[in-house]
Amino acid sequence: MNFISIQNIDSLDKWVKQALKIKKNPLKNKKLGKNKTLGMLFFNSSLRTRLSTQKAAMNLGMDVIVMNFNSEGWTLEFQDGAVMNQGSSEHIKEAAAVVSQYCDIIAIRAFAGLVDKEKDNAETVISGFLKYASVPVVNMESATGHPMQSLADAITMAEHKTKHRAKVVLTWAPHPRALPQAVPNSFVEMMQKQEDMDFVITHPEGYELNPEITKDSVIEYDQNKAFENADFIYAKNWSNYNDYGKITNTDPNWTVTAEKMALTNNAKFMHCLPVRRNVIVADEVIDSENSVVIEQANNRTYSAQLVLQKILKNGK
Numbered sequence: 001m002n003f004i005s006i007q008n009i010d011s012l013d014k015w016v017k018q019a020l021k022i023k024k025n026p027l028k029n030k031k032l033g034k035n036k037t038l039g040m041l042f043f044n045s046s047l048r049t050r051l052s053t054q055k056a057a058m059n060l061g062m063d064v065i066v067m068n069f070n071s072e073g074w075t076l077e078f079q080d081g082a083v084m085n086q087g088s089s090e091h092i093k094e095a096a097a098v099v100s101q102y103c104d105i106i107a108i109r110a111f112a113g114l115v116d117k118e119k120d121n122a123e124t125v126i127s128g129f130l131k132y133a134s135v136p137v138v139n140m141e142s143a144t145g146h147p148m149q150s151l152a153d154a155i156t157m158a159e160h161k162t163k164h165r166a167k168v169v170l171t172w173a174p175h176p177r178a179l180p181q182a183v184p185n186s187f188v189e190m191m192q193k194q195e196d197m198d199f200v201i202t203h204p205e206g207y208e209l210n211p212e213i214t215k216d217s218v219i220e221y222d223q224n225k226a227f228e229n230a231d232f233i234y235a236k237n238w239s240n241y242n243d244y245g246k247i248t249n250t251d252p253n254w255t256v257t258a259e260k261m262a263l264t265n266n267a268k269f270m271h272c273l274p275v276r277r278n279v280i281v282a283d284e285v286i287d288s289e290n291s292v293v294i295e296q297a298n299n300r301t302y303s304a305q306l307v308l309q310k311i312l313k314n315g316k
């Protein structure tokens with residue numbers, strides 16, 4: 001079993017309930033991962049993913065190997081048949097096969113380059129490991145998705161939702177750097193699996209996500225209108241998908257402020273972190289009692305633990 005995408009979740013409701021059960025007693029399966037090794041390969045920076053996934057593995061009794069691939073590993077070649085007389089030193093074919101001998105599960109973080117849309121959509125790094133590794137592969141944020149984050153988001157919403165049908169709003173917010181679409185993509189896919197929630201995406205015109213992912217999700221270009229009666233506000237920046245990887249809007253009016261939150265149904269504020277304060281969200285919102293960002297990060301441990309637990313039980 002691999003965990004690459006939200007589409008690997010057969011029943012979101014079931015998975016969320018299982019994760020909440022793990023949260024109540026995280027050490028219950030401490031022996032499940034005995035003598036098993038998780039290899040975590042980072043092609044990009046991380047705080048939460050690195051520590052929560054490692055913590056999850058430790059809760060299951062696993063050993064963990066971590067490697068910062070970009071600074072510590074050889075430059076990898078991903079093209080089959082390449083004549084390797086340029087910059088790359090090692091082919092993914094050997095690298096993935098070798099790492100598979102040391103690890104029982106390989107978890108990978110490899111962001112979008114945001115230069116070549118086709119290459120990013122092809123998920124070069126994670127696809128290479130899927131092709132040549134002989135052990136299960138886990139996505140710790142790839143070019144187009146961050147499914148363990150979205151599973152943690154679903155857990156967080158389940159803990160905080162009230163009895164009525166909740167309205168969830170994914171809002172774009174400004175950011176000084178070009179960011180990938182991975183987090184909003186997986187959040188959209190996760191919301192499409194929610195059976196008892198209404199979902200609205202709001203962003204400036206031109207900032208549409210990949211339509212193959214958003215499908216028939218509701219898009220409202222007026223952020224104030226989208227916020228009306230919302231129960232959850234999920235803020236995230238992403239760079240332009242059409243004008244690929246570019247920043248074409250920095251409008252500070254899209255920052256989530258207390259004034260905007262006042263339009264909602266006393267909504268909880270969510271963000272996957274790290275967050276740029278007073279750019280994405282005003283201090284007064286992220287520091288308010290309605291902010292659940294710290295609990296959201298805590299739930300990363302239980303989403304990762306559920307994924308690892310399922311793989312340990314099911315194998316390849």
Ligand code: CP
Nearest residue numbers: 046047048049272273
């Ligand atoms: N949300 C998240 O994935 O955080 P890190 O980038 O710090 O791992």
